[in-house]
Amino acid sequence: MKRIGKMAGVALATMTVAGCASLMVETDYGKVALDMLKNDFVSKGPATVERVVNQDEAQKLCSDYPLERPAAISAQIEAGQMKTIKLPADGKFLGKWQEGEKIAQSGRGMQSSDAVGSVNGGNCYACHQLTKEEISFGNIGPSLYHYGEMRGQGEAILNYTWGKIYNAQAYNACSNMPRFGHNGVLTEAQIKDVMALLLDPASPVNK
Ligand code: HEC
Incomplete structure (x- = not known):
């Protein structure tokens, strides 16, 4: 017994x-988190729940491999994102750096407190140093101070810098940097202005 x-x-x-x-x-747990977001996040103005819960293929893959990612998966994401990049229609990459500085300073747009369709900022300073004058900046991204002075304005640099701003994930599969052009955060004209901020020799970035 x-x-x-x-x-x-x-x-x-x-x-x-x-x-x-x-x-x-x-x-x-992915589903648990997603259900929580769906149930608890309330859409308001341009900040919609769809934007939070509807992942595209690249975002899904990045979520599937949060820590380590096979090189083939990164290459697959980057190749797909590269195809989304639209270069400036008129072939002119640079706008006005003065406007670019305002865009880099502005963190407005697509928040619950913004009007639908209002002009978005790029919030570049939240993650990057850009000029000597602005001492309040984040450092998740590398300093872009002297970006143009160091790299010049060759065709490869113009294409790369435009592509990076348009869709950062084309160059770094699961980048923390927003996909400004691809997601319609910045317009083509705004990207030109930000390009000038980085590359124009007269811009404070290059002083
Ligand atoms: C949420 C943070 C974040 C914001 C906002 C952000 N970036 Fe970035 N950026 C990064 C990170 C992180 C990297 C480096 C990793 C990578 O390449 O993705 C980077 C890399 C870059 C690079 C490549 C640098 C190099 O040496 O090749 C450029 C150019 C750039 N960012 C420009 C911008 C511009 C212009 C803006 C504003 C329109 C901006 N970034 C907004 C996070 C950000």
């Missing part, structure tokens, strides 16, 4: 452990 009781106890413990393990494996 005693022996059987002991064995039953062991079996029960094993089952409990196995049960917990299978529960842990089966919980889809």
